[in-house]
Amino acid sequence: MVMVLFSLVFSGFMSPVLAENKPMVLKMVTFLPDVKPGNVWPHLLVKKVATISKGELVVKIIGGPESIPMSDTTMAVKNEVIDIASIVTVFAESTVPGIEILGLGEYSSKEIRNNGTLDVFKEMCAKAGLYLMGTAVPSDAQKMQCFFLKKEITSIDELKGLKIASPGGLQSAFIEALGAVCIPIAYPDFYTAMERGAVDGYVHGVPGIMDFGLEPVTGFMLEELFTSPTNGFFMNLKKYNSLPQKYKGYLNQASAEVDEEGAVIFNQLIDHVKKEIGKKGVKVGKFSHEESVKFYKLYRQSMTADTLKRNPDIFPKMQKIVQNPDFYRLK
Known part of the structure; x- marks a missing residue:
């Protein structure tokens, strides 16, 4: 019995929180190739989560569109094939009607988070079994x-x-x-x-x-x-709801910081x-x-x-x- 329990813990069938010194790992794919400059924001999210959680939670990028085509990423998240994906909203529209409206926004990524607009989109996504963390490539309004x-x-x-x-x-x-x-x-x-x-x-x-x-x-x-950003970091809602509260906090804080800092990076990147x-x-x-x-x-x-x-x-x-x-x- 002891050996069976030991095996379950370390094979991932029990909560990673119970495994000694084992971080929880969330796997992510991106709609852009994992190369610069387009991979700046996913890697910023990875770094933010690691720093904020002090290594308790890890977001691991497993590939770009070569691993899961852009047109398939929404359903891959919804069906729990992958935990998180950066998704172009045109490919999420059939699953979340109206999500493309994000691109018409005349407020920055930070502003739509702070003025409650993002919460409205989160509610839309939740009905489809998705959790919208924030924008995947943040920018100022109408500069994407x-x-x-x-x-x-x-x-x-x-x-x-x-x-x-x-x-x-x-x-x-x-x-x-x-x-x-x-x-x-x-x-x-x-x-x-x-x-x-x-x-x-x-x-x-x-x-x-x-x-x-x-x-x-x-x-x-x-x-x-x-x-404005026609993209977002989407997570399977069931997976998100299953996380300990502090892990949800890590993800939400990291996403908020990416929205703010990432827009500054985007402006700099335009010049670059x-x-x-x-x-x-x-x-x-x-x-x-x-x-x-x-x-x-x-x-x-x-x-x-x-x-x-x-x-x-x-x-x-x-x-x-x-x-x-x-x-x-x-x-």
Whole structure:
């Protein structure tokens, strides 16, 4: 009997809290490859959890999209295949209707946590058996993504007719409102699509050009940023609820600190990316102020209309808490 009990403890069938000096390990996958610069935030979460818990709790990254495809990560978490995943919200929308509304937010990752908006999204996720810890790639409001193109442009009209790659059709309403054509393609396939001329550009988070080594097939970065984080750290709700209270505290504190510090890192990384891709021949440019305001308003109007169409029962209640009528990009 003693030998059986000993075996159970150390094979993981009993609570890790009962095993002497054995930390609890939570396994995580990320939607970006585990390489710099895109792995900064998952590793920041790993470090924060280890520091805050003093080694009692460990988050272990086991891989990126090569281990579990982005389109499958939501169900992998929901079905307890993995404990935690950073997930692009477009791939969680069918499981958590309305979760994409996060991307329309005109408040920073820290602000949506502090003003109660994140709690509303947490409730939405809980109904689907998921626990939303926080944003996986935090940023200031509407500074997450941009267009990367083969050729330089100086006006919105020059986007007309261009074929733009987007994972899962993310931002398709905006792309089409610009007069471009949205081509749903997974991130790992962007390089080949650009190289073969299947697309003229792609939508990606700013660090994505370096995460996937897209510099050789990219000629221009349009520094007209849009969307707030369309991603999050998601955990299986049953797994989260089973944790001792102090472990929940470790995860929540770590996530809150990642939201705040991670946004600062993202701002710094924008400058780093521009500098590094410039060395490899990728030009960076902006529109005039007038064209920039027009560009952002078109994004806001098209994505608001699309979101309302797809979530008529949810979005009207959410619009007031995610959109800022005094947002500086509208002026």
